[in-house]
Amino acid sequence: MSPDVVVVGAGAGGLASARALGALGLRVRVLDRQRAPASIAKGEILQPETVRILDGWGVLDALRATGARPVGRLAIRDAYGRPLLCLDYAGLPGAYRQILCADYGDLRGVLADGLPATVEVRWGSRVTGVVRGDDGRVTGVRVADGGSEQEVRASLVVAADGMSSPLRRAVGVTVERREYPHGLVAFDVADAEVADEVSAYRTDRGLCLVYPLPGGRCRLYVQVTPDEFRGRVDLTAWCDRLLADVPAVRPLGPAIRASLHRRQLLAVYRLRTDRLTVPGLALVGEAAHAVHPMAAQGVNSSLGDAEVLAATLAAEGDTAEPAVVDRALRAFEAARRPRLDHVATVSHNASRMITSVSGLPRLLGGRMMRSTAANPRLLGLTAGNLSGTNVRPLSLVDRLYQFGLLTDRHAHVPSPPAPAEK
Numbered sequence: 001m002s003p004d005v006v007v008v009g010a011g012a013g014g015l016a017s018a019r020a021l022g023a024l025g026l027r028v029r030v031l032d033r034q035r036a037p038a039s040i041a042k043g044e045i046l047q048p049e050t051v052r053i054l055d056g057w058g059v060l061d062a063l064r065a066t067g068a069r070p071v072g073r074l075a076i077r078d079a080y081g082r083p084l085l086c087l088d089y090a091g092l093p094g095a096y097r098q099i100l101c102a103d104y105g106d107l108r109g110v111l112a113d114g115l116p117a118t119v120e121v122r123w124g125s126r127v128t129g130v131v132r133g134d135d136g137r138v139t140g141v142r143v144a145d146g147g148s149e150q151e152v153r154a155s156l157v158v159a160a161d162g163m164s165s166p167l168r169r170a171v172g173v174t175v176e177r178r179e180y181p182h183g184l185v186a187f188d189v190a191d192a193e194v195a196d197e198v199s200a201y202r203t204d205r206g207l208c209l210v211y212p213l214p215g216g217r218c219r220l221y222v223q224v225t226p227d228e229f230r231g232r233v234d235l236t237a238w239c240d241r242l243l244a245d246v247p248a249v250r251p252l253g254p255a256i257r258a259s260l261h262r263r264q265l266l267a268v269y270r271l272r273t274d275r276l277t278v279p280g281l282a283l284v285g286e287a288a289h290a291v292h293p294m295a296a297q298g299v300n301s302s303l304g305d306a307e308v309l310a311a312t313l314a315a316e317g318d319t320a321e322p323a324v325v326d327r328a329l330r331a332f333e334a335a336r337r338p339r340l341d342h343v344a345t346v347s348h349n350a351s352r353m354i355t356s357v358s359g360l361p362r363l364l365g366g367r368m369m370r371s372t373a374a375n376p377r378l379l380g381l382t383a384g385n386l387s388g389t390n391v392r393p394l395s396l397v398d399r400l401y402q403f404g405l406l407t408d409r410h411a412h413v414p415s416p417p418a419p420a421e422k
């Protein structure tokens, strides 16, 4: 029997969409080209908004049971570990005031476990293109099946096929993709108990990011120049230089040296599509938007896409009727676009504050950081925006405060008392 919805991609965005749409009673088929879920170093810092959504879907306890580490503070520190700017999430309004640091495989696992009975996940199914009706509307997908191709028809296709999204290309959605002038190298460091904090070290070599992971591990990201890891690299000498440049991570030295072979080198992009939908198809997750990983917003945005897509479809009612689905898609686009653009701005500004290594950007980044750190009201706004639970775009005047061009007379407005924590 044909499904109501085909979801392409079983990453966080695809599985979340399947979960949210399946909960409406829709028959959902998820197709992923991988033969089995791959273990990847990404999507590990889960902001409070993600925690809220996972709790609403009844999977938060399962994620906690994987050993996910609760973290209450996000701190920018200098290379010696001295605090420059601390976002204390305990002061957030609402019940969700902690980050969870989890393995991406575990997040996918808990989203996939206990999916509604109307959802089916098929691994090893590569989608090669879309099927269109006479009016050009997307009415399904083509799936590679051995040497041949099969068509799967559905009233809605959800493209959750990641940053390189073949489906985005197939439907002709334009994308603006910019590469940052640096890369990141990620290490999975074993036997390294670190503080319950996401620590972003702002150093002369750029960002160095450390946070705890399940099983007594930690993640270490180090900013690198595009050439730094080209050709043969003497890893021991590279590690010695890192420990000299960032004294704050020296206590982790032996554990880092033992983990040098477990590394991933990543190019860093931000990406924005000109639209989130075409008739019959919605783009969710990194198929539609990506930001600098250090802002840790991708999973928040992907799960938010899924939640809003389900809500807009539920509000329209008859999901078998193409015109009704397309009305819901337009409502989805209208609801998500401003939020995603806001997340992109916040993430880009936050990443520039820490990753700029020279010239005016470094100077301005430092000034923004100091003005924000000295202003409890701006700190609260920033924490609300990054956590995703209390999103309020900064005004133009707030930006002037940040650049130190105006003095904020309301900088010390006391926060309301917080309710019980989740």
Ligand SMILES: Cc1cc2nc3c(=O)[nH]c(=O)nc-3n(C[C@H](O)[C@H](O)[C@H](O)COP(=O)(O)OP(=O)(O)OC[C@H]3O[C@@H](n4cnc5c(N)ncnc54)[C@H](O)[C@@H]3O)c2cc1C
Pocket: 008, 009, 010, 011, 012, 013, 014, 031, 032, 033, 034, 041, 042, 043, 044, 045, 046, 047, 125, 126, 127, 128, 160, 161, 162, 163, 165, 166, 266, 284, 285, 286, 287, 293, 296, 297, 298, 299, 300, 302
């Ligand atoms: C280094 C790094 C660190 C990050 N850290 C964080 C973080 O700490 N916190 C955070 O919130 N976000 C983080 N992000 C972002 C976050 O990982 C992504 O936003 C999130 O994984 C997006 O999920 P997705 O489902 O859209 O894409 P993906 O997880 O990429 O899933 C896409 C899926 O589509 C499948 N697929 C692709 N093409 C096809 C096809 N033709 N047919 C069938 N299947 C297909 C793929 O196999 C894959 O399983 C990070 C990103 C990076 C790169």
